[in-house]
Amino acid sequence: MTELESFFxxxxxxxxxxxxxxxxxxQVEMAEAISDAINRNQHLIAxxxxxxGKTFAYLIPAxxxxxxxxxxxxxxxxxxxxxxxxxxxxRKVVKTPFVAxxxxxxxxxxxxxxxxxxxxxxxxxxxxDAAALAKINTWGKRTKTGDTSExxxxxxxxxVWYQATSTIDNCLGQDCSDYADCFLVKARKKAQESEILVxxxxxxxxxxxxxxxxxxELLPNAEVVxxxxxxxxxxxxxxxxGITVGAxxxxxxxxxxxxxxxNDATDIPQLRSAAEDLEHEVKDxxxxxxxxxxxGEWQELENNPTIMTGLAAVKAQLQRLTDQLKLxxxxxxxxxxxxxxxxxxxxxxxxxxxxxTGKWIxxxxxxxxxxxxxxxxxxxxxxxxxxxxxxxxxxxxxxATLSVANKFDHFANNLGLNEADSASxxxxxxxxxxxxxxxPKGLPQPNDPQFIPLIIDFALPVLQASQxxxxxxxxxxxxxxxxxxxxxxxxxxxxxxxxxxxxxMLLEQFKKAGNAVLLGTSxxxxxxxxxxxxxxxxxxxxxxxxxxxxxxxxxxxxxxxQQGRNPFFExxxxxxxxxxxxxxxxxxxxxxxxxVLMICDPRLLKKxxxxxxxxxxxxxxxxxxxxxxxxxFLNPR
Numbered sequence: 352m353t354e355l356e357s358f359f360x361x362x363x364x365x366x367x368x369x370x371x372x373x374x375x376x377x378q379v380e381m382a383e384a385i386s387d388a389i390n391r392n393q394h395l396i397a398x399x400x401x402x403x404g405k406t407f408a409y410l411i412p413a414x415x416x417x418x419x420x421x422x423x424x425x426x427x428x429x430x431x432x433x434x435x436x437x438x439x440x441x442r443k444v445v446k447t448p449f450v451a452x453x454x455x456x457x458x459x460x461x462x463x464x465x466x467x468x469x470x471x472x473x474x475x476x477x478x479x480d481a482a483a484l485a486k487i488n489t490w491g492k493r494t495k496t497g498d499t500s501e502x503x504x505x506x507x508x509x510x511v512w513y514q515a516t517s518t519i520d521n522c523l524g525q526d527c528s529d530y531a532d533c534f535l536v537k538a539r540k541k542a543q544e545s546e547i548l549v550x551x552x553x554x555x556x557x558x559x560x561x562x563x564x565x566x567x568e569l570l571p572n573a574e575v576v577x578x579x580x581x582x583x584x585x586x587x588x589x590x591x592x593g594i595t596v597g598a599x600x601x602x603x604x605x606x607x608x609x610x611x612x613x614n615d616a617t618d619i620p621q622l623r624s625a626a627e628d629l630e631h632e633v634k635d636x637x638x639x640x641x642x643x644x645x646x647g648e649w650q651e652l653e654n655n656p657t658i659m660t661g662l663a664a665v666k667a668q669l670q671r672l673t674d675q676l677k678l679x680x681x682x683x684x685x686x687x688x689x690x691x692x693x694x695x696x697x698x699x700x701x702x703x704x705x706x707x708t709g710k711w712i713x714x715x716x717x718x719x720x721x722x723x724x725x726x727x728x729x730x731x732x733x734x735x736x737x738x739x740x741x742x743x744x745x746x747x748x749x750x751a752t753l754s755v756a757n758k759f760d761h762f763a764n765n766l767g768l769n770e771a772d773s774a775s776x777x778x779x780x781x782x783x784x785x786x787x788x789x790x791p792k793g794l795p796q797p798n799d800p801q802f803i804p805l806i807i808d809f810a811l812p813v814l815q816a817s818q819x820x821x822x823x824x825x826x827x828x829x830x831x832x833x834x835x836x837x838x839x840x841x842x843x844x845x846x847x848x849x850x851x852x853x854x855x856m857l858l859e860q861f862k863k864a865g866n867a868v869l870l871g872t873s874x875x876x877x878x879x880x881x882x883x884x885x886x887x888x889x890x891x892x893x894x895x896x897x898x899x900x901x902x903x904x905x906x907x908x909x910x911x912x913q914q915g916r917n918p919f920f921e922x923x924x925x926x927x928x929x930x931x932x933x934x935x936x937x938x939x940x941x942x943x944x945x946x947v948l949m950i951c952d953p954r955l956l957k958k959x960x961x962x963x964x965x966x967x968x969x970x971x972x973x974x975x976x977x978x979x980x981x982x983x984f985l986n987p988r
Contacts, residue, residue, distance in 0.1 A: 355382050358411055364444035365407065377776035378404040384774050385747055386412035389575055394739070394746045394771035396581075396763065398753040400778025400969075401936050405749055406437050409577050413547065414441065414449050418574035421548045421744075423555045425580030426878055427455060431500065433579075434549045452545035453498075453538070456554045460534040461487070461497035462517040464527050468685075469514035472610050476511075483511045491515075497534025508853070513603060520600075520692040521607055526684040548573070552584055556591035573744050580878070581748035582929055585765040589731050589903075593711070594699045597723035598633050601669065604692055605630045608676060611685045619679050625672040632668045636661035640717045648902040649713035666700060673697055702726060714902035727903050729910055732767030739767075746771070751778075752932040756966050761925035778939075778969065785945045786938060787983045788971040789813065794953040797893050803833045806951040810890050811841060812977050813949055816984045819844030819866035821888035824876055824934050826895050831870050834892075844868050849875060861885060877933035880940055887946040887984070889938040894952045894964060895930035896923055924960055928967050935968060947980055 358364045359379045366372040381399050388395035389412060399405040410433075413420040424430045434453040442449075469476075469484055476484065486504040494501060499512060517535070530536065542548050555578075578584055605626040612622050639661045652658050676690035703726045706713055711726045728734065739746060748771070753762045759773045795805040814821055819842070825831040828850075835848050845867040847857050854874060861867045862885045869875070876895070897904050908918040931950075938946045948971065955961040974980070 353383070354415065355379065355386055355411065358445075359407075367444050368440055375402075375404055375779050377779060378408045381405060381408040381774075381776050382412050385409050385577075386415065388747060388772065389413070389416045389418065389745050392743075392745050394768065395748070396753055396759050396768065396771050396773040397747060397749040398759075398773075398775040399749060399751060400776060400780075401751050401940065402778045402780050402942065403751075403776055405751075406433065406579070407441070409579070409747060409749060410437065410441060410547075411445070413575055413577060414445055414447050416575065417447065417546075419546055419548075419572070420575040420577060421550060421555070421573040422577045422579065423550050423552050425552055425583045427459070427500065427551055429580065429878070430455070430549055430551045438547065438549075449546045450544060451547040451549065452541040453549050454542040454554065455498065455538075455551065456557060457522065457535050458512075458516045458518060459499050460517075460538060461491050461494065461499060461515055462522070462529075462535075463491060463532065464523065464529040465517055465521070466491060466515040467529075468610060468614070472613060476514075480511045480514075483509060484514060487511075487515045494534075496538070506853070518603075520604075520695065521688055523684050523688055552578070552580075552587040553591070556584075556588045575747070576744045577747045578749065580750050582750045582752050582762065582933075584748070585731060585762075588735060588766075589727055592731055592734055593725055593727035594702055595723050595725045596696060596700045596703060598637055598721035600696060601633045601665070602630055602721075604689065604696060605633075605672070607685075608672060608689045608693075611679075611683065611689055614685070615683045616679045616686060619675065622672075622675040622679055625668065625675045629665070629668040629672050632661070632664045636665050637717075637720070637722055640715075640722050644717050644719065646714060646716045646902055648905070649715065652715060662704070666697075666704070669693065669697055669700065700724070712903050712906040729906060732765060736767035736769070751936055752929045755925040755928045756963050761922070761929070780939050780942060780944075780969075782939065782969040782971045785942075786969070786971045787947045787980065788968060788973045789947055789949045789977070789980050790955060790973070790975055791949075791951075791977065792975050794951055797952055797954065803830050803892070804837060806892060807834060807837045807841070809951060810949065813888060813890065813947065813980055814842055814844070814868060816977075816981045817888040817947060818984075819864075819868050820885055821868045821890060822875060822881075822886060822937055823868060823870050823890045824892065824937075825870065825872050826893045827898075828872055830892055831872055835870055838868070838870075842868060846870070875937070876930060877936070879937055881937070882940045882944060886937065886940075886944075888949070889935065889946065890949040890951065891931070891934050892951050894927055894950075894954055895934065896927045897930075899923075920960070924963055928964055931964055932967050939969075947983060949980075 352360065356379055359374055359382065361374050377399065381397060381403060384397060385395065385408065399408065413422070422433065424433060430453065434451065438451050466484070466488060470488060483505045487502065490502045490504065491497070499507060499516065505511065527533065608626040609623065612619070612626065616622055636658070639657050652662070673690065673693040676686060676693050680687040680690040703713060703724050706726055710729055712729055713726050715725070716723045753759055754775055755761050757775065763769070763771060791809050794809065795802050799805065810823065823834065825834065831849065835846070839846055845864045847861055847867050847869040849857065849871040851857070857869065858879065858881065861869050862881060865885050899905060899908070908922065911918040911922060935948055938948055955964055
């Protein structure tokens with residue numbers, strides 16, 4: 352028996368710390384495959400179905416290898432769970448000593464310098480913001496890590512955190528008076544000294560985009576890089592390799608310039624007027640975009656003289672503020688920092704406005720109060736391949752959903768992984784006895800104007816049979832809102848709706864209620880873990896094809912068409928299959944779970960490509976009869 356087999360065996364180390372532990376063959380096989388890949392310095396794509404125990408399957412070989420390892424997770428929540436729960440558990444029984452560290456992006460750490468600046472400014476804050484800053488100040492005096500997730504009194508989403516954290520633009524670095532006690536510097540020092548470093552995809556990609564080769568300033572060199580929730584990596588990387596300039600960045604610069612002006616530059620009144628005028632022009636440009644919240648192609652802006660005039664005015668005011676900050680920059684490090692930010696924003700705005708190479712997709716997005724202008728790479732595969740070649744680590748990519756019809760082409764092609772090995776392990780759950788897949792007859796076509804009202808009629812008997820306890824997942828916010836209006840008068844169960852309150856709070860309510868129906872879109876299709884009877888039914892409205900009107904997707908599909916390829920079969924179907932697998936994955940989270948999956952899209956059986964989706968559904972019993980659903984809930988196992 353190998354050391355790994357022994358660790359995962361029924362009398363092994365894991366059985367000492369996990370109550371009722373049962374060895375899983377797939378977990379051991381996955382751990383051995385990862386160990387082998389690390390030893391051979393061979394990249395590996397490792398897909399493991401829900402319940403395999405993939406976290407321990409990659410952590411143990413990484414620790415046993417003794418090699419410096421970076422583990423990147425899809426979200427900060429997963430990052431915290433891995434560092435605060437999984438690693439301490441393993442440390443109790445693993446004989447190999449290891450030093451672990453957690454590193455997040457700089458905006459996740461308290462910046463005492465900026466907090467002091469905010470508390471001492473005469474600019475003034477609302478009563479609510481002033482109270483929140485006082486709470487942060489009290490917490491700041493006792494925290495050891497400065498990690499903002501520790502601070503429960505002020506939500507992480509509260510904009511006031513901008514006054515108490517830094518960005519790469521406004522950080523003063525070694526010139527800061529608080530540098531010796533900086534929480535971010537301390538976290539980075541621990542990261543440099545660690546053998547197991549836990550980061551997230553945003554930090555990994557932000558660091559990658561800093562330099563053309565190797566890791567940037569944030570992440571130390573590693574011998575092994577493990578990407579968990581790897582199906583999210585291409586999208587995150589695409590965002591970070593691009594450029595975005597938005598109303599928030601411009602307004603933040605103007606606000607910070609005003610704070611510095613009131614503190615140290617009141618003898619330059621033109622600086623104040625330049626900052627205030629920039630805010631005014633940004634506000635006017637937002638109004639010019641109109642009230643519709645959307646993502647759109649750059650061509651639409653070029654065809655709108657009002658918006659192009661507004662863009663020119665913002666650019667001119669940004670240049671004016673840059674010029675004033677240049678004059679004032681000799682006074683203090685804070686003003687110098689603002690000048691450098693203004694210069695960089697001007698450079699980025701110029702790159703977006705002047706793009707003519709055809710290698711980038713330009714697009715815009717309108718939010719409720721702000722807007723963003725973006726330049727995104729058409730193809731990241733070549734960039735990512737270059738990145739991996741420069742950095743000679745062993746890369747392990749893992750997730751429950753990386754393949755389409757047992758092939759990894761879509762995932763591998765997106766990241767340029769031509770030479771990676773691949774392997775897949777099925778979930779250990781007994782789907783045939785734990786679940787039922789219901790696809791009723793007579794469903795309307797997705798393009799039917801009455802599609803949502805009609806599928807609600809099909810779903811109501813299912814929700815009655817399940818007594819609530821359901822996720823109803825939609826492919827658009829518009830469909831979700833329509834369903835909410837229809838359902839609120841038709842069911843007696845608690846109705847929870849995405850967007851009505853923070854996601855974590857909604858999930859807590861859902862679990863506590865025990866009979867709720869939660870309506871959600873994309874953010875509830877993945878990364879949500881509800882075990883037990885509270886979630887016994889997942890209903891999905893449509894096959895989750897991304898909107899072909901999305902400017903980034905449209906540009907990529909057009910480029911594939913020009914290359915003589917078939918973007919629908921090569922890109923859109925595989926991406927939709929992976930998204931559907933994520934949604935289905937919410938249903939069975941434990942060997943004691945049971946539940947019904949309902950998919951309301953008739954294309955599953957009416958279109959030839961539907962078979963690819965059916966082949967990607969776990970091996971559940973299937974039915975088209977509501978009586979089977981009712982019988983299942985009367986006797987679920």
